[in-house]
Amino acid sequence: MTKYISLTNQVQLSTPSVQDYAVKVNELSHWFGEGLNRRKVLDRISMEISLGEFVLLAGPSGCGKTTLLTLIGALRRIEKGDISIFGSKLLHSSRHTRQRLRRQIGMIFQGHNLLRCLTAEQNVQMGSDLLEGLSYSARRDQARFWLRSVGLEDHMHKLPHDLSGGQKQRVAIARALAARPKLLLADEPTAALDSVTGREIVDLLKGLANDQSCAVLMVTHDQRILDVADRLLSMEDGKLLPSIG
Amino acid sequence: MRSYFWQKRRIPLAWLLLSRQPLRLFVALAGICFAGILMFMQLGFRDGLFDASVTVHRKLDADLVLISPRSMSSISMTGFPRRRLIQAMAHEDVVGISPVNWNFLIWRNPETLSTRAILTLGFEPNDLLLKDPDFTSKSKTLTNFGRVLFDELSRNEFGPIKEWFKEGKVVETELSGKRVRVSGLISLGPNFGADGNLLTSRETYLDLIPNTSPGSIELGLIRLRPDSNKGMVAKSLTASLPLDVKVLTKEGFIEFEKNYWRSSTSIGFIFTLGAALGFVVGSVIVYQILYSDVSDHLPEYATLMAMGYRLETLLGVVCREGFLLAIMGYLPAYISGQLLYLLVRNSTKLPIYMDTQKSLLIFFLILFMCMASALFAMRRLIDADPAEIF
Ligand SMILES: Nc1ncnc2c1ncn2[C@@H]1O[C@H](COP(=O)(O)OP(=O)(O)O)[C@@H](O)[C@H]1O
Ligand SMILES: [Mg+2]
Numbered sequence: 001m002t003k004y005i006s007l008t009n010q011v012q013l014s015t016p017s018v019q020d021y022a023v024k025v026n027e028l029s030h031w032f033g034e035g036l037n038r039r040k041v042l043d044r045i046s047m048e049i050s051l052g053e054f055v056l057l058a059g060p061s062g063c064g065k066t067t068l069l070t071l072i073g074a075l076r077r078i079e080k081g082d083i084s085i086f087g088s089k090l091l092h093s094s095r096h097t098r099q100r101l102r103r104q105i106g107m108i109f110q111g112h113n114l115l116r117c118l119t120a121e122q123n124v125q126m127g128s129d130l131l132e133g134l135s136y137s138a139r140r141d142q143a144r145f146w147l148r149s150v151g152l153e154d155h156m157h158k159l160p161h162d163l164s165g166g167q168k169q170r171v172a173i174a175r176a177l178a179a180r181p182k183l184l185l186a187d188e189p190t191a192a193l194d195s196v197t198g199r200e201i202v203d204l205l206k207g208l209a210n211d212q213s214c215a216v217l218m219v220t221h222d223q224r225i226l227d228v229a230d231r232l233l234s235m236e237d238g239k240l241l242p243s244i245g
Numbered sequence: 246m247r248s249y250f251w252q253k254r255r256i257p258l259a260w261l262l263l264s265r266q267p268l269r270l271f272v273a274l275a276g277i278c279f280a281g282i283l284m285f286m287q288l289g290f291r292d293g294l295f296d297a298s299v300t301v302h303r304k305l306d307a308d309l310v311l312i313s314p315r316s317m318s319s320i321s322m323t324g325f326p327r328r329r330l331i332q333a334m335a336h337e338d339v340v341g342i343s344p345v346n347w348n349f350l351i352w353r354n355p356e357t358l359s360t361r362a363i364l365t366l367g368f369e370p371n372d373l374l375l376k377d378p379d380f381t382s383k384s385k386t387l388t389n390f391g392r393v394l395f396d397e398l399s400r401n402e403f404g405p406i407k408e409w410f411k412e413g414k415v416v417e418t419e420l421s422g423k424r425v426r427v428s429g430l431i432s433l434g435p436n437f438g439a440d441g442n443l444l445t446s447r448e449t450y451l452d453l454i455p456n457t458s459p460g461s462i463e464l465g466l467i468r469l470r471p472d473s474n475k476g477m478v479a480k481s482l483t484a485s486l487p488l489d490v491k492v493l494t495k496e497g498f499i500e501f502e503k504n505y506w507r508s509s510t511s512i513g514f515i516f517t518l519g520a521a522l523g524f525v526v527g528s529v530i531v532y533q534i535l536y537s538d539v540s541d542h543l544p545e546y547a548t549l550m551a552m553g554y555r556l557e558t559l560l561g562v563v564c565r566e567g568f569l570l571a572i573m574g575y576l577p578a579y580i581s582g583q584l585l586y587l588l589v590r591n592s593t594k595l596p597i598y599m600d601t602q603k604s605l606l607i608f609f610l611i612l613f614m615c616m617a618s619a620l621f622a623m624r625r626l627i628d629a630d631p632a633e634i635f
Contacts, residue, residue, distance in 0.1 A: 070632040073551065075551055075630075075631045075632040076632045099553060099555055100553070102550075102551060102552065102553035103552075103553030104553075105553075107548075107551050107552065109548070111544075113544055113545065113548040114545075115258075115542075115545045115548075115549075116265070116542075116545065117258075117261045117262050117264075117265035117266070117542075118256065118258075118261060122256050122261070125256055126256065126549065126552070127552065129255055129256065130552065130553055130554070133252065134252065135252055135254075136252075136254040136255075159265075175552075179552065179553070
């Protein structure tokens, strides 16, 4: 990466004490459903992720990992407790604030969710297009840079349709990183991949995130990739288990 | 300015969403184009009908006209006393008058011998009737008894009169059961009421319809001094003449005729309804296409929202899709419209033309159709929950 692009729309840090944290979750609880069907899926979760830290979140299916991720990603309304992203509180935040925060959070989904009508390069440029003050060609160069970084320089002009599962996930990683996030949320990015490819993808993600000093919260089932993490969190029935890392 | 453009430039997402699904795009464009053609056709016929209904009226050499208050339109003209026209002559601004008989007579096609009604005007060959360059020389031929001037733009069902006449043949046939000879050609044009037109002398006319009283006419033409105020003269004539005639300016007469077709018949309504139908069909098709387009790409739109794209940005994409569809659908509709108008002009001889008013109206109807559909399709997008894509 050649030049560092400062994020002009970075949310102001409110108190100095939290600025070491990318994410700070405080007594967060969440429910789904109405009336008799109302069910608690997250139970008083508290945790922090430091700037540049790589954290893995493991736990059985249905324990609330994805729900926690969407709450941190400002995609869902908080019901109880609070989350701070780079010192900015999400509770009672405006739609505009949440949308600005999302620009600083990269997301990688289990399904790659690439735009089918765009080539690999254009998909990644949808990420770099979020950067302000850059010309079209500069943003396209960014997209190409990230595609090279994930080893897809020969597939830039292919549509997602013509890429393998691993290649699509690489494009998704490039797209997430092209928006220069300070926090990356990944929900089982290797679930649809074979173990060798999965390992490659995680190593790639870890390397690139390290270079960018980008914090990562990755949800995974995969026992073989636990060693990449700086820290391992485990969940069960909506509760965070005492840390073992 | 230039750098601003490059900073604002984005991937043409709307265009790519449309063009990467060529079949769906084709169906959408075919639908819009079909709706456009339908609207062009219907509105074209409607306007053509209104314009054609006054081709004879426009050519009348008159400033004011007298008609019977019981006349409804050119297809049902009632007689009034010819004396009224002479009385009008007394007004100081009136410089000339022409009494005219106006009725439909049965014409026999000299080739196939089948019959058909034709609008026949009877007038004194020495009077002025139509504003036409060499009209006086043609009308002189009518001083001979049993002669008619045939409208060369009449529909082909009346026979190859124009061709035969130009070949120098003596064209004779039966009009209202009596023998007449074509002594010249004029150029007026058919309309929805009359398929063709004939001019003849009053003398011949009265012979063709023997029970017409010689003192009765259907139309009186009045020519005024050039510097006179038509409206004022019309008013003063209305005041001085009995109630068995109505005084109209020539423009008022044209409007009177158009108004008949517009309001007293359902023809105008039917064509407007046809155009509305085209609009509705087009709207349904565009809405279906845009709605399924948004639904299909919902996870992708949600992904963009999760990435930090604003809802407004994505709504803008749907808007642009609607706009692109409108432009791309309108162009072929416009071209087909032109071709169809040409076809209709050649086969029916109706004056159907593409005017700015019609082409703009239909463009905005199509644009409205596409934008409204886009607006409805957006509701689907607003409901999209970015949290559901994980
Ligand atoms: N939108 C929703 N509405 C109702 N219940 C939901 C919804 N999303 C998830 N759940 C429920 O919440 C629980 C946690 O789901 P999730 O966070 O997806 O678990 P995980 O990602 O750990 O498998 C599950 O029991 C699931 O059925
Ligand atoms: Mg999950």
